[in-house]
Amino acid sequence: ARGKRREGRLPLTPALGVPGETPKSSRSRPPAAMASPAVSPDSSSHEGLSSVNSAPACSPASDSENLSPDELELLAKLEEQNRLLEADSKSMRSMNGSRRNSGSSLVSSSSASSNLSHLEEDTWILWGRIVNEWDEWRKKKEKLLKELIRKGIPHHFRAIVWQLLCSATDMPVKNQYSELLKMSSPCEKLIRRDIARTYPEHEFFKGQDSLGQEVLFNVMKAYSLVDREVGYCQGSAFIVGLLLMQMPEEEAFCVFVKLMQEYRLRELFKPSMAQLGLCIYQFEYLLQEQLPELNIHFRSQSFLTSMYASSWFLTLFLTTFPLPVATRVFDIFMYE
Amino acid sequence: MGSAEEDYNFVFKVVLIGESGVGKTNLLSRFTRNEFNHDSRTTIGVEFSTRTIVVGDAVVKAQIWDTAGLERYRAITSAYYRGAVGALVVFDITKHQTYDVVDRWLKELYEHAEASIVVMLVGNKTDLAQAREVPMEEAKMFADNNGLLFVETSALDSTNVEQAFETILKEIFHKVQKQKQRSSQSNTVSLASESPESTAVAQTEKRPCCVAL
Numbered sequence: 001a002r003g004k005r006r007e008g009r010l011p012l013t014p015a016l017g018v019p020g021e022t023p024k025s026s027r028s029r030p031p032a033a034m035a036s037p038a039v040s041p042d043s044s045s046h047e048g049l050s051s052v053n054s055a056p057a058c059s060p061a062s063d064s065e066n067l068s069p070d071e072l073e074l075l076a077k078l079e080e081q082n083r084l085l086e087a088d089s090k091s092m093r094s095m096n097g098s099r100r101n102s103g104s105s106l107v108s109s110s111s112a113s114s115n116l117s118h119l120e121e122d123t124w125i126l127w128g129r130i131v132n133e134w135d136e137w138r139k140k141k142e143k144l145l146k147e148l149i150r151k152g153i154p155h156h157f158r159a160i161v162w163q164l165l166c167s168a169t170d171m172p173v174k175n176q177y178s179e180l181l182k183m184s185s186p187c188e189k190l191i192r193r194d195i196a197r198t199y200p201e202h203e204f205f206k207g208q209d210s211l212g213q214e215v216l217f218n219v220m221k222a223y224s225l226v227d228r229e230v231g232y233c234q235g236s237a238f239i240v241g242l243l244l245m246q247m248p249e250e251e252a253f254c255v256f257v258k259l260m261q262e263y264r265l266r267e268l269f270k271p272s273m274a275q276l277g278l279c280i281y282q283f284e285y286l287l288q289e290q291l292p293e294l295n296i297h298f299r300s301q302s303f304l305t306s307m308y309a310s311s312w313f314l315t316l317f318l319t320t321f322p323l324p325v326a327t328r329v330f331d332i333f334m335y336e
Numbered sequence: 337m338g339s340a341e342e343d344y345n346f347v348f349k350v351v352l353i354g355e356s357g358v359g360k361t362n363l364l365s366r367f368t369r370n371e372f373n374h375d376s377r378t379t380i381g382v383e384f385s386t387r388t389i390v391v392g393d394a395v396v397k398a399q400i401w402d403t404a405g406l407e408r409y410r411a412i413t414s415a416y417y418r419g420a421v422g423a424l425v426v427f428d429i430t431k432h433q434t435y436d437v438v439d440r441w442l443k444e445l446y447e448h449a450e451a452s453i454v455v456m457l458v459g460n461k462t463d464l465a466q467a468r469e470v471p472m473e474e475a476k477m478f479a480d481n482n483g484l485l486f487v488e489t490s491a492l493d494s495t496n497v498e499q500a501f502e503t504i505l506k507e508i509f510h511k512v513q514k515q516k517q518r519s520s521q522s523n524t525v526s527l528a529s530e531s532p533e534s535t536a537v538a539q540t541e542k543r544p545c546c547v548a549l
Contacts, residue, residue: 194357194378197375198377198378201375234378235378306382309381314381
């Protein structure tokens with residue numbers, strides 16, 4: 001039964017090579033990137049599933065808010081299908097296009113079409129349109145876009161939407177990437193030390209020779225070369241790891257560069273980490289203002305803000321919340 | 337931080353420091369939860385755990401802080417030394433570089449912590465003896481010369497982990513007892529207290545001995 005399901009393809013999935021997103025990255029990509037799968041945040045926990053019906057918990061929180069039980073079940077099945085597909089190394093990548101011709105998973109799409117809830121379909125169509133008409137949405141429908149993002153970007157659209165949100169789709173630095181990989185960085189040893197300790201429980205990053213660890217190392221190294229002042233700083237690998245769960249390494253690299261520069265994350269990771277001190281300070285005052293009793297209690301216990309909140313800022317909650325939740329936070333962070 | 341009803345006589349704050357990847361987090365989890373995790377995650381910022389043990393006739397709650405190892409975090413972690421009465425400076429016996437920088441860690445420690453803090457040098461990962469790069473005698477001598485307690489441990493197979501923490505907590509306890517005879521302070525423990533002379537005493541005082549293997 002498993003094999004059969006693997007070959008099946010849900011109707012909308014082929015359309016996921018989002019309109020407007022050309023399969024540009026198939027050119028001179030190093031071998032590693034070719035195989036980079038889009039890993040869903042919680043995929044690690046579903047390897048052993050033998051029945052489609054047994055996966056009600058894996059519907060994405062993003063779209064399940066207003067659904068009936070039936071719809072929820074359908075959604076769960078759908079997600080499970082997608083997951084299996086993604087887990088299958090032979091399957092076509094949704095965003096990256098580099099495996100377009102592998103063929104093995106492209107099977108007739110009509111059979112499963114009745115499984116799709118209208119609501120879900122609407123969401124896909126809507127997000128497809130958003131991506132297609134991005135500039136217009138960004139300029140004229142900002143409020144609606146914000147609302148939709150707060151509800152969660154559908155998993156398959158994350159890669160492209162995140163890239164669009166931070167304008168990382170056309171970056172000159174992308175062309176340097178393969179050159180950077182050939183260079184050596186003074187931070188390599190430090191980076192290496194943390195690679196196996198970044199999302200160690202996640203399937204994609206498991207194992208010393210795993211693709212996940214390889215591409216994570218690549219991106220961290222490349223970044224340390226373009227930003228010598230920051231180089232490598234602990235915490236940042238979790239952010240890059242999340243990006244790599246969604247998109248190939250070159251794209252992840254570009255988004256990370258944007259996050260560091262324009263979202264000012266590099267201020268947090270600079271040697272002095274003064275910005276982190278400032279964030280903690282601001283947060284402390286917010287706590288005092290909003291939750292004075294809790295603040296007094298924390299103080300009486302000498303429970304310093306920096307003790308628990310440092311990682312919130314440095315990893316944008318990625319080491320605090322379960323990944324599906326942290327990914328939603330990241331959606332919002334990207335836009336707001 | 338535990339329930340308010342918890343019954344203990346002292347809270348000792350102990351910090352774990354040392355290079356990234358030497359096994360601080362696993363030492364802590366071995367001691368406080370008897371767990372070891374092969375796939376442990378990089379510590380970002382600070383994490384801590386507590387365990388309560390009995391020393392003499394007192395119940396001591398050890399609050400152990402696990403800091404991120406990377407240098408860069410030092411700026412922010414320096415705040416964490418405040419109020420610490422004990423420190424474990426950890427290195428990896430299979431990586432000489434992690435031992436070479438012990439000096440730097442000590443320097444930073446003494447810059448931020450009270451001078452009377454009890455310090456233990458810990459050579460971790462003895463389960464990887466075949467890959468040893470730091471001879472035990474060398475580390476032991478360094479510890480003796482610098483007035484540090486010393487122990488070698490394996491968080492993986494549990495060797496000496498319990499012993500390491502117990503030794504340092506007892507040592508702190510004895511110091512506190514001595515101090516108590518002079519001033520009558522109770523719950524919050526400060527080794528340095530107010531008087532400069534007690535600090536001096538604590539500093540010159542001979543450590544009873546090291547935990548040999």
